[in-house]
Structure formats: C-alpha cells, structure tokens
Amino acid sequence: MAGHSHPSPPRGASVSRRRFLGLGVAALAGAAGAGTLSACSSSDSPGRYTTQAKVSKGQRVHLDFWTWVPVQPVVDIWNKANPDIQVTVNVIPGGSSGGYQKMYSALRVGNAPDIAHVEYQELPAFMLVQGLSNLSPYGVERYRKDYVPWQWQQGVFGKDVYTLPWASGPMAMFYRHDLFHEYGISVPGTWPEFEAAARTVRQRSRHHAYLHSFPPSNAAWFEGLAWQAGGDWVRSDGDTWIIDIDNPRTRKVADYWDRLIRDDLLLVENDGTSGWYKAIQDGQLACYVTADWYDALIKDNAPNTSGKWKSTGMPQWKAGAKTAANWGGSSVAVLQGSKYPTQAMEFAHWFGTNIKAVNGTFALGSGWPALAGAYHETIVSKKSSFYSDTAYNEAFNVADAHIDTSWRFLPTNDAMIQHMDDAFSAAIASGSSLSATLTGVQTRAIDDMKAKGLKVRAA
Amino acid sequence: MSAVQTPARSAPAPTRHRRRMHRPQRRAAIILMAPFFVFFLVAFVAPILDAIYQSLLQTHRSGYLGLGKSTTVFAGLSNYALALREPDFIAAYGRVLLFGVVQVPVMIILATALAFLLESVSRRWAGFFRATYFLPYGVPGVIASLLWSYLYVPGVSPIVSLFNDVGIHLDFLGFHTVLWSIANIVLWEFAGYNMLIIVAQLKSIPDDLIESARVDGAGPWRTNLYVRLPLIRPALILTIVFSIIGTLQLFNEPQVLSQVSSYITTTYTPNISAYNQSFTNNNTNLASAEAVILALVAAILSFSFLKLVTRRRSR
Numbered sequence: 001m002a003g004h005s006h007p008s009p010p011r012g013a014s015v016s017r018r019r020f021l022g023l024g025v026a027a028l029a030g031a032a033g034a035g036t037l038s039a040c041s042s043s044d045s046p047g048r049y050t051t052q053a054k055v056s057k058g059q060r061v062h063l064d065f066w067t068w069v070p071v072q073p074v075v076d077i078w079n080k081a082n083p084d085i086q087v088t089v090n091v092i093p094g095g096s097s098g099g100y101q102k103m104y105s106a107l108r109v110g111n112a113p114d115i116a117h118v119e120y121q122e123l124p125a126f127m128l129v130q131g132l133s134n135l136s137p138y139g140v141e142r143y144r145k146d147y148v149p150w151q152w153q154q155g156v157f158g159k160d161v162y163t164l165p166w167a168s169g170p171m172a173m174f175y176r177h178d179l180f181h182e183y184g185i186s187v188p189g190t191w192p193e194f195e196a197a198a199r200t201v202r203q204r205s206r207h208h209a210y211l212h213s214f215p216p217s218n219a220a221w222f223e224g225l226a227w228q229a230g231g232d233w234v235r236s237d238g239d240t241w242i243i244d245i246d247n248p249r250t251r252k253v254a255d256y257w258d259r260l261i262r263d264d265l266l267l268v269e270n271d272g273t274s275g276w277y278k279a280i281q282d283g284q285l286a287c288y289v290t291a292d293w294y295d296a297l298i299k300d301n302a303p304n305t306s307g308k309w310k311s312t313g314m315p316q317w318k319a320g321a322k323t324a325a326n327w328g329g330s331s332v333a334v335l336q337g338s339k340y341p342t343q344a345m346e347f348a349h350w351f352g353t354n355i356k357a358v359n360g361t362f363a364l365g366s367g368w369p370a371l372a373g374a375y376h377e378t379i380v381s382k383k384s385s386f387y388s389d390t391a392y393n394e395a396f397n398v399a400d401a402h403i404d405t406s407w408r409f410l411p412t413n414d415a416m417i418q419h420m421d422d423a424f425s426a427a428i429a430s431g432s433s434l435s436a437t438l439t440g441v442q443t444r445a446i447d448d449m450k451a452k453g454l455k456v457r458a459a
Numbered sequence: 460m461s462a463v464q465t466p467a468r469s470a471p472a473p474t475r476h477r478r479r480m481h482r483p484q485r486r487a488a489i490i491l492m493a494p495f496f497v498f499f500l501v502a503f504v505a506p507i508l509d510a511i512y513q514s515l516l517q518t519h520r521s522g523y524l525g526l527g528k529s530t531t532v533f534a535g536l537s538n539y540a541l542a543l544r545e546p547d548f549i550a551a552y553g554r555v556l557l558f559g560v561v562q563v564p565v566m567i568i569l570a571t572a573l574a575f576l577l578e579s580v581s582r583r584w585a586g587f588f589r590a591t592y593f594l595p596y597g598v599p600g601v602i603a604s605l606l607w608s609y610l611y612v613p614g615v616s617p618i619v620s621l622f623n624d625v626g627i628h629l630d631f632l633g634f635h636t637v638l639w640s641i642a643n644i645v646l647w648e649f650a651g652y653n654m655l656i657i658v659a660q661l662k663s664i665p666d667d668l669i670e671s672a673r674v675d676g677a678g679p680w681r682t683n684l685y686v687r688l689p690l691i692r693p694a695l696i697l698t699i700v701f702s703i704i705g706t707l708q709l710f711n712e713p714q715v716l717s718q719v720s721s722y723i724t725t726t727y728t729p730n731i732s733a734y735n736q737s738f739t740n741n742n743t744n745l746a747s748a749e750a751v752i753l754a755l756v757a758a759i760l761s762f763s764f765l766k767l768v769t770r771r772r773s774r
Contacts, residue, residue: 045529101738125741127526158523217721236524270721274614411525415725415740422547422724429634429722444547451541451745453518454525 047110048337050133061343063087064113066103068094069330071351074360078350085343087115095119096414103335107131112335114344120154120329121220123163124411128452132162133334133341140164140345146353150405151370155331164348165370167361168329169291170399171224171314174298177388178308179209179286187312191256194315198265201286211286213267213276214257216428219420221271221290221327222257226250227407228325229317234408235459243410243446244459246438252317254435261428268428277301289314291327292396296365299386306386311395324399326407328367368400375400412452416445507754513747514538538748547726548749552756554638555728559706562642566702567695569646570653574691575683577654578661589658592651600648604715607644612719632720641712649705653698660694661687696768700761707757710734729753 055061065075065087072089079086090113092099100122106112107129118126126132140161144152151165175187183204188194198211215221226233231250235242260266267285269276279285281302288294298309314324332348334341351357353371359379362369368380375381375397383391410416423437442458449456517534521527542548573592577585595603611631613619622629631640664687672686710730717723717731725739726732730753737746 045531096739098738101741104741124526128520128529129741130526130529157526239522239524241524274612278614412740415735418725418735418739421721422726425721426634426724447541447545448740448742451538451742452525452740453520453529455520 046107046112046130046336048112049130050334050336050338050341052138052341053339055340055343059084061085061340063115063338063340063344063347064090065347066090066092066099066113066116068092068099069117069361069364069366071361071364074351074357077356077360078347082347085340085347087347095122100125103131104129107336110337112337114334114338114340115348116333116335117166117330118163118333120151120165120168120331121409121413121417123154123331123333124157124409125413126333127157127162128411128454131333131336133336133338133344134160134162135164135334135341135345136160138342138345143349143353146349146372147370148372148400150326150403151329153405154329155333163331163333164345164352166330166332166348166352167367167370168400169224169293169327169367170396170403171228171289171291171325171327172395172399173287173289173312173314174294174309174392175287175312176283176285176305176308177310179283183209183286185211188315190319191315191317195256195260195265198260199263202265207264209284209286210265210267210279212288213269213271213279213285214261215270216268217421217425218270218272219417219424222253222420222424223417224291224325224327225253225257225289227404228314228323229253230323230404232406232408234410239455241411241449241454241456242459243442243449243456245416245442245445247459250438251435254438255433258434261434272297281305291367292393292399293328293365293367295384295387295392299384303386307388309387309392310390311387311392313395313398322398322402323404324402326403330367331370368396410445410449411454412445412448415448416441419444510747510750513744514751516744518744534744538745539752541745542749542752545726547724548729548732551726551729551732555706555709558638558642558709559703561639562645562706563699563702565642566646566650566653567699569650570698571657571688571691571695573650573654574657574661575687577658578687579679589655592654594651595648596652598648600711601715603648604644604712607640607647608716608719611640611716632716632722634722637716637720637722641709641716644712645705645709649702653701656698657691657694660691664690696765700764703760703764704757707753707760729756 061084063085065071067089068091070091075087075089092102095117100118103112103116103118103126112131118132123132136159143164144161147165148168151168152161154165155161155163173187179201180187183201185197185200188197194211201209201211223231223233226249229249229252231245231247231253233243233245233247233250235244257266261268267276267279269279271288271290276285280288280298281304283305288298298305313322316323332351334344334348338344351361352369355378358369358371358374362378362380368374369378371378375393380393380397381391383389419441420437423441424434427434427437446456446458515533515535515538516531517537518529518531520529577588577592580588598606610616610618613623613630613632616631619629619631630636668686668690669682672682677685708730709728713723713727713731714734717727723731725735729749733746733749733753736742736749
C-alpha cells in the first residue's frame with residue numbers, strides 16, 4: 001500500500017507488522033473524513049473549467065501535482081531542467097483511501113490541482129463529474145505514437161483524449177523454480193495444466209504446500225483473470241451503459257477457481273497480507289499469477305527466497321495462445337479547472353516518456369511503463385539476482401503486448417469491486433459458489449449506476 | 460456520622476423568582492456563550508441541514524454515456540426510496556440490531572457491576588480504580604481498534620499464537636466472529652465511561668438512606684438490589700440510550716477492522732454504508748439520505764425506549 005500506486009489495497013485477512021502503521025494512518029484519515037461526510041457541496045459539476053491562460057515570455061508557471069507515489073526526486077529533475085514550469089508535488093492519500101474523494105471535493109469547489117494521478121479504473125468515474133480536461137484541443141494527438149496503444153486507449157472517451165497514460169500492471173506468473181523441480185511439475189501452459197499441477201503439489205508435499213492461492217476479497221485480481229478470458233464486463237449501446245458481469249466467460253473463470261477451492265488445491269488467503277507473505281517465505285506457495293509490480297513486493301517481503309524465483313506467462317485458456325491481462329494502472333491527468341493545460345500536458349508527457357523519469361519511477365515500483373518500447377530502452381530489462389539472474393520482466397513485456405485492449409471499466413468500478421469482494425468472501429465462508437454471486441454483483445452495479453443518474457441496463 | 464450530614468448533595472431547590480440580569484452581565488453572557496453557538500451552528504446545525512437538503516437532490520446526466528453535462532435536480536424522497544430498496548442497507552440494520560441486543564445488556568451490567576465494586580472498595584483505592592476503568596475511554600476509537608486488531612490478526616497477535624501453540628485455533632476475524640470482536644472493543648472502550656455516569660448517581664444517594672436500610676437489617680446485597688439499584692435508574696436509562704445510539708452509529712471499529720478482516724463488508728453497518736456511498740461511490744446525495752435515515756432510526760429507538768420506561772414508572 002505504502003508508496004504503491006496501482007492495486008487498490010487488498011482488504012486482507014492479516015497485515016504485516018511493517019504495513020500496520022501506514023494502515024493506521026489511512027484509517028485515521030478515513031475516520032476524520034467521515035466527519036465531513038455531509039459537508040460536501042451539492043452540484044456534481046466542476047467549480048471551474050479548464051482554460052488556457054496567456055503566458056508572457058519569461059513568466060514562471062506553477063503547477064500543482066497531487067499523487068500518492070513518492071515522485072519528488074523525479075519531479076526535481078523536471079524542475080531543474082524547466083525553470084519556467086515549476087511543478088509542486090503534493091502527497092495525498094492513496095486513490096481509493098481518500099485521495100480521489102479529495103480530488104472530487106476540490107473539483108466541485110474549483111480548486112483542483114493542475115495535475116493528478118488517476119488510475120485507469122477510476123477514469124470513467126472522473127469523466128462522470130467532468131473532472132478531466134479534454135486534451136485534444138491542446139494537440140495531445142501528437143503524443144499518441146509514444147505510448148502503448150491499449151494504455152493510451154484508457155484515456156479516450158468518444159473521440160477525445162482526456163489523460164496521458166503513465167504505468168500499468170501486465171499480468172504474468174512468478175514461480176519458484178526450485179519447488180517446481182522438487183515437485184516434478186513443469187511450467188503450466190494452460191489452465192487445465194495449472195489445475196493438474198496444483199493437484200500434484202498437494203499430493204507430493206503431503207498437503208503441506210500449495211501451487212497457488214486465491215484471495216477471497218481481492219476482486220481487482222479476479223477482474224484481471226476475467227479480463228484475460230475476454231470477460232468484457234461493460235459496453236455501450238448509444239448513450240446507454242450495458243453491464244455484462246454475469247456472462248459465460250466470467251462464469252467459466254469463477255467456476256474454475258471454485259472447483260480448485262472446493263478440492264483444497266488453493267491456499268485461500270488474500271495476497272499481500274502477512275499470512276500470505278509467510279506462506280511465500282515458508283515455501284508454502286509455489287507460484288502466483290499477478291501483475292509485474294508484485295516483483296518488489298515479493299522481493300522485499302521474502303528476501304530469504306532470493307535466487308529461487310523466475311517468471312513466465314499466464315496459463316492460457318487456449319493452448320498456444322499468449323492472451324494476457326492487466327491489474328492496475330495509472331494515468332497522469334490534467335484536472336478540470338487548470339489555467340495551464342498546455343504546460344501541464346507537457347509535464348505529464350515528459351513524466352511518462354522521458355527515459356530518466358521512467359527509470360526513476362520504475363525504481364519506485366510504479367508499475368509497467370506506458371512508454372512504447374520501454375522494455376529495451378530502460379532499466380525494466382535489467383537482470384535481477386533475486387529472480388535467479390534472469391530478465392524476469394521479459395514475461396511481462398510479452399504480456400504487455402498481448403493484453404486484450406477491448407476491456408473497459410465501469411464508471412462505478414470501485415463500488416462494483418467492493419460488492420464483489422463482499423460477495424466472494426461471503427460465498428467462500430459459506431461454501432457456496434463464486435459464479436452464483438455474479439448475478440447479485442451485476443444487479444448492485446446497475447443500481448449504483450442508476451443512483452448516479454446514468455442510463456444503464458443488463459446485457 | 461451520616462446522621463449529621465444533611466442531604467446537601469441532592470439538587471438545590473429551584474429559586475422562586477428569576478433575577479433580572481443587569482446589562483453588563485447580559486453582555487458578558489452573550490460574549491461568553493457566543494463561541495459555543497458559533498461552533499454549534501457551523502459544525503452541527505449547518506451540516507445537518509445541508510445533509511437533509513443534499514438527500515433531496517439527484518443528478519441527471521446527459522450526453523454520450525452520461526459523460527457530458529450533468530444537472531442537479533430536486534428529487535423529493537427518491538434517494539430515500541433507493542436506500543430502503545437496497546437489501547444490504549436493510550441487512551446492516553439487522554446486524555447492528557443483533558449487535559445491540561447482545562452488546563447493550565452486557566455493557567450496562569458490566570458498567571453497573573464496576574460502579575458497585577468501586578463503591579465497595581476503600582476510599583484510598585477508589586480513585587485509582589476509577590481512573591483505570593475510565594482510561595480506555597481516553598483512547599480514541601480508531602486507536603483502540605488498531606490496538607485490538609494487533610491482538611486479533613493471526614501472525615501478529617500473541618494471543619492467537621499462544622492458543623495456536625496449544626492446538627486451539629482462534630479466528631477473531633472470521634465470518635461469524637468478527638461482529639463479537641467488534642463488540643469486545645466497544646465494551647472495552649465504553650464500559651468505564653458508562654460506569655462513571657452510574658458512579659456519579661451512586662454518589663448522589665444520601666448516606667442516611669443507606670444507613671437506614673442497614674438499620675432495618677438489609678445486608679450489602681439487599682441494600683444494593685433494593686435501595687441503590689432503583690435509585691440509579693435515571694443513570695441506567697441514560698447509559699442505555701447512549702449505548703443504543705452508539706450501536707446504531709457503529710463505524711470506527713468495523714472500519715478499522717475491515718483492513719484486516721475480509722468479512723466486514725462495505726455495508727456492514729448503516730454508517731459504513733453511507734460512508735462508502737459517499738467516499739467510494741462519490742454519491743453524496745444517496746449517502747445523505749442514508750445518514751438522515753440513520754438519524755431518524757436512532758431518534759425513534761431512543762425516544763420509544765424513553766417512553767417505555769417512563770410509562771412503566773408512572774404506573
């Protein structure tokens with residue numbers, strides 16, 4: 001959670017000691033925020049709209065940048081090179097931990113910062129409150145060629161471009177090659193092979209170890225797996241949103257994990273929790289299918305497993321395919337109300353594509369660069385001794401090129417993810433099936449959207 | 460000794476005629492009370508009025524997928540209808556009701572027992588015990604919940620690992636147990652506070668009343684049961700009303716524990732539901748409606764309880 005941009009923090013069953021303090025601060029912020037619940041102002045429209053102010057020669061422009069990622073060192077590089085455009089970093093709580101609410105409030109009263117980190121899944125929600133500046137009039141199209149196409153596409157609504165992509169989380173698999181060897185399993189290429197490997201690990205470890213885990217309340221991870229299976233939870237028909245969470249592709253994924261849970265082939269534990277890291281440290285887990293930004297998390301939390309990890313692509317539904325998915329991702333947006341959208345956009349573009357900036361933020365564990373071809377040009381392709389002296393990001397580079405680009409997020413994605421978290425954890429606690437919860441999740445998601453005054457229907 | 464004491468501790472008789480304030484006095488009173496009323500209006504009355512106003516509004520959206528211009532319109536009670544149609548929101552009331560049915564009696568019995576114990580210990584120690592029992596109330600709810608979650612989380616908690624060592628697997632954060640783990644925190648936090656209210660009332664019982672009971676041959680048990688207990692009735696009613704309201708507004712403890720338990724949903728209590736409507740879903744209007752409903756339910760429950768006990772008394 002601390003300093004990590006992409007995942008909405010998993011609501012885990014337990015938390016490591018180190019993370020506990022950060023958690024306390026977040027909780028405090030949440031409780032303090034509750035007091036102002038009803039004090040928010042009324043209209044959903046922004047208090048001020050973006051217009052470019054005239055900048056005379058030699059005039060210094062000041063831009064505010066709200067983020068929860070500790071990017072000051074990278075911004076310092078910009079400030080040094082651009083004395084006329086000075087960017088001030090303002091560290092705010094993580095997006096779903098109150099950061100977005102702060103932005104929404106600022107947007108309403110018309111004093112939002114010029115620049116802010118907004119995650120991909122939150123972009124439609126920002127569009128709902130007209131929180132993002134339309135960058136097309138300022139010539140954003142000239143930047144398109146510099147970015148990974150699907151990431152660029154996250155900021156496109158209708159014909160216009162509303163944000164610049166920054167980083168993402170292509171999904172692949174981290175695995176313990178020593179344990180794979182010990183249990184005599186090969187890297188599973190397909191999901192059926194993955195299931196067979198899970199059975200083997202259970203048997204050969206005498207029910208001590210597991211191949212993999214399942215997080216009972218981390219639906220954002222499940223969203224990635226549904227994404228890989230072509231889940232496509234939302235589409236549009238004219239001006240109407242069509243919600244299609246409860247579809248056969250998603251049911252297939254839910255049923256698959258359901259069966260593995262029922263057969264005791266998975267450790268049922270939220271990832272990123274202290275219990276989960278303990279299982280990683282103890283070699284009780286042999287692999288995890290996850291986003292690339294998990295590299296630092298595994299490395300930092302299980303240093304004793306150094307040299308035992310490698311990476312490979314996600315198991316496939318169709319043998320020989322390379323379809324991948326994404327978990328997490330962030331853009332650098334010019335928020336509504338900025339007086340200097342041109343300058344803000346210029347900075348956002350530098351921040352996402354300048355090699356120094358990309359190296360600087362990647363080292364922070366920011367996630368996969370949105371810069372096209374970044375893998376070979378930046379430190380992303382560096383070998384790591386923790387990952388057995390391999391260029392472990394290669395698997396993620398392949399994944400990045402094979403992400404299903406048709407995926408769209410709901411404008412109420414956070415709330416929907418929470419409904420799914422609630423439903424999944426209840427289903428697992430009561431021993432009922434995951435796929436049976438999808439109908440209810442879909443209904444709730446539709447209710448949320450209706451309550452926001454949107455035209456919406458089930459598929 | 461007690462015979463000499465006059466019942467000075469009971470409330471003074473109301474003065475017959477109100478004295479007129481002199482002008483400088485009145486000015487001083489206004490100046491001294493003004494800060495309170497300013498804060499009361501700004502931080503209490505205004506937000507409540509705003510919440511009621513917000514709860515009557517809805518946003519209508521237009522354009523491609525509703526992503527274009529939006530207008531805020533007066534929507535009457537439709538936010539309320541929306542909230543009451545949501546099964547999760549109703550279930551949250553069921554959950555806090557179950558919580559209250561167990562928690563409130565336990566709380567009151569414990570607070571009363573502690574108060575009576577304090578009365579029976581020697582004066583030298585009473586101050587120490589009173590401070591000790593009251594201490595948890597001085598810890599903010601969020602901090603208290605964090606402290607307790609250290610004791611609940613497996614891998615961090617010494618209690619869990621201690622029991623694990625002897626083969627007992629405790630799960631404080633499970634589907635069925637987490638509600639009672641919350642109850643435990645609330646009990647720890649507020650038992651001392653409620654105790655203090657009861658102690659204050661116990662102190663106001665004239666000593667000669669106790670003395671005469673003793674003279675009539677009542678032992679300590681009978682004195683407590685038939686003399687003290689009926690006399691602290693107003694304090695008990697007050698603490699019960701506080702506990703009912705507190706239960707309905709349950710927020711800090713489950714919100715903090717939701718970080719460590721998968722089973723605290725986003726609609727776990729009515730307050731958490733309103734919070735998430737506002738802060739996750741950015742729907743202030745629906746959140747306001749939920750908050751107003753909660754206030755109404757709390758008011759109705761508290762007043763019906765008061766009505767119930769006062770009616771019984773007049774019989």
